Amino acid sequence: MNLKTEDLENPEGQQAALKTSQTELLALFNAIQDVILVLSAEGKYLKIAPSSAPSLYKPPAEMLGKTLHDVLPKDFADRIMGCIRETLNTKKTVKIEYSLPIADQEVWFEASIAAMDENSVVVVARDINNRKQLEEKLRQQAQDLEQTLQELKLTQTQMIHSEKMSSLGQLVAGVAHEINNPVNFIHGNIEPLQDYTQDLLSLVELYQKYNFDHHPEIQEFIDKIDLEYIKEDLPKMINSMIVGTQRIRKIVLSLRNFSRMDEAESKVVNIHEGINSTLMILKHRLLDIQVIKDYEKLPLLECYAGEINQVFMNILVNAIDAIEQQFYQNKLAEIPEEYSGKINIKSRVIDSQWIEISITDNGIGMSEEIRKKIMNPFFTTKPVGKGTGIGMSISYQIITERHGGKLHCQSTIGKGTEFIIQIPIH
Ligand SMILES: Nc1ncnc2c1ncn2[C@@H]1O[C@H](COP(=O)(O)OP(=O)(O)O)[C@@H](O)[C@H]1O
Numbered sequence: 001m002n003l004k005t006e007d008l009e010n011p012e013g014q015q016a017a018l019k020t021s022q023t024e025l026l027a028l029f030n031a032i033q034d035v036i037l038v039l040s041a042e043g044k045y046l047k048i049a050p051s052s053a054p055s056l057y058k059p060p061a062e063m064l065g066k067t068l069h070d071v072l073p074k075d076f077a078d079r080i081m082g083c084i085r086e087t088l089n090t091k092k093t094v095k096i097e098y099s100l101p102i103a104d105q106e107v108w109f110e111a112s113i114a115a116m117d118e119n120s121v122v123v124v125a126r127d128i129n130n131r132k133q134l135e136e137k138l139r140q141q142a143q144d145l146e147q148t149l150q151e152l153k154l155t156q157t158q159m160i161h162s163e164k165m166s167s168l169g170q171l172v173a174g175v176a177h178e179i180n181n182p183v184n185f186i187h188g189n190i191e192p193l194q195d196y197t198q199d200l201l202s203l204v205e206l207y208q209k210y211n212f213d214h215h216p217e218i219q220e221f222i223d224k225i226d227l228e229y230i231k232e233d234l235p236k237m238i239n240s241m242i243v244g245t246q247r248i249r250k251i252v253l254s255l256r257n258f259s260r261m262d263e264a265e266s267k268v269v270n271i272h273e274g275i276n277s278t279l280m281i282l283k284h285r286l287l288d289i290q291v292i293k294d295y296e297k298l299p300l301l302e303c304y305a306g307e308i309n310q311v312f313m314n315i316l317v318n319a320i321d322a323i324e325q326q327f328y329q330n331k332l333a334e335i336p337e338e339y340s341g342k343i344n345i346k347s348r349v350i351d352s353q354w355i356e357i358s359i360t361d362n363g364i365g366m367s368e369e370i371r372k373k374i375m376n377p378f379f380t381t382k383p384v385g386k387g388t389g390i391g392m393s394i395s396y397q398i399i400t401e402r403h404g405g406k407l408h409c410q411s412t413i414g415k416g417t418e419f420i421i422q423i424p425i426h
């Protein structure tokens with residue numbers, strides 16, 4: 001403001017100066033985007049500056065002379081009254097953030113409340129909706145990022161896992177293939193060998209019958225090698241070799257069946273074969289566990305057999321773990337009652353479209369809280385080094401996403417767990 005001293009010396013000059021300063025002040029207020037108001041200690045609206053603020057709660061005429069409680073929602077009026085008291089008591093500026101419904105929209109404000117004198121305060125409220133919207137957008141973006149990160153982590157684990165499974169599968173398939181040839185070689189020769197040895201033994205008997213063995217040197221040799229024992233033992237040896245090679249052939253078949261490396265695409269398979277191969281591979285862990293199979297005749301299933309077998313493997317290994325835990329729990333609690341682990345495997349046709357496999361164990365079971373989380377990636381209740389928490393999440397993925405099926409679990413703590421797999425036939 002440009003006032004010269006001589007202007008203030010006469011009353012007209014003073015009037016004019018006042019007028020100029022009022023106009024200037026008005027212009028200043030008009031340029032301000034904030035809501036500026038003066039309230040009494042009792043919360044009465046004393047003045048509302050004629051600013052250009054676009055967002056007033058009500059027109060000034062409806063507020064002036066009224067109290068906060070007349071104009072605003074009660075909770076909010078209480079809150080402002082609290083601030084007024086605080087700023088009058090402490091003489092410090094109080095800052096608050098709040099939102100008010102203005103023209104069908106929730107508008108956010110940031111207000112500073114400061115004491116003017118003993119009995120009134122000035123409130124400067126600024127519309128911060130843009131900032132709030134930006135904050136909300138940022139929060140949303142952060143949340144989206146978090147979600148993407150989780151998904152990426154899962155994908156990474158799955159890639160590592162499927163890479164491991166596929167190299168393991170290739171290894172298994174390779175070993176199985178390499179063993180298959182020599183085993184077939186032995187197996188194919190063993191029956192003629194059995195015949196030949198039988199013939200040779202019969203020949204020796206013939207020599208003995210016609211006393212060709214009376215020569216002392218021959219007699220001595222017969223005694224030395226214990227011919228009687230050889231005659232008895234040789235057929236038995238050959239028999240057990242036959243049983244052995246048959247067993248190896250079966251294992252090789254199971255390994256090939258399980259890894260299914262030759263079948264990266266979906267194929268029509270007998271699902272029971274997959275379960276049986278998986279059981280065969282887990283045989284060493286099933287020594288003390290009774291496996292009860294209750295198979296219904298199933299149609300052939302169109303699926304990614306190697307992956308489905310992986311699901312059986314994950315569920316069966318968990319069942320074995322749960323049974324072992326139950327066993328040790330009982331032992332710790334010195335429960336004398338005889339406990340024996342059981343796994344029930346049931347299969348059935350639901351209708352012309354779906355089949356169902358259920359795998360039930362009488363292991364340690366789990367609480368409802370845990371049951372809800374088991375399909376989450378990395379969720380495990382097992383000690384570090386034993387549990388990875390990826391078996392069930394991958395199984396879930398394989399059944400639901402890859403095959404359009406369903407995987408459910410029900411469990412009673414201390415009693416056991418049932419997994420139900422439902423898969424569409426085609
Ligand atoms: N048959 C079961 N009985 C009891 N708990 C189970 C069973 N199967 C899965 N769980 C629970 O689900 C969790 C996750 O299983 P999984 O994804 O295979 O990871 P991991 O076996 O490495 O812990 C297990 O740690 C266990 O708490």
Ligand SMILES: [Mg+2]
Nearest residue numbers: 314318391392
């Ligand atoms: Mg597991």
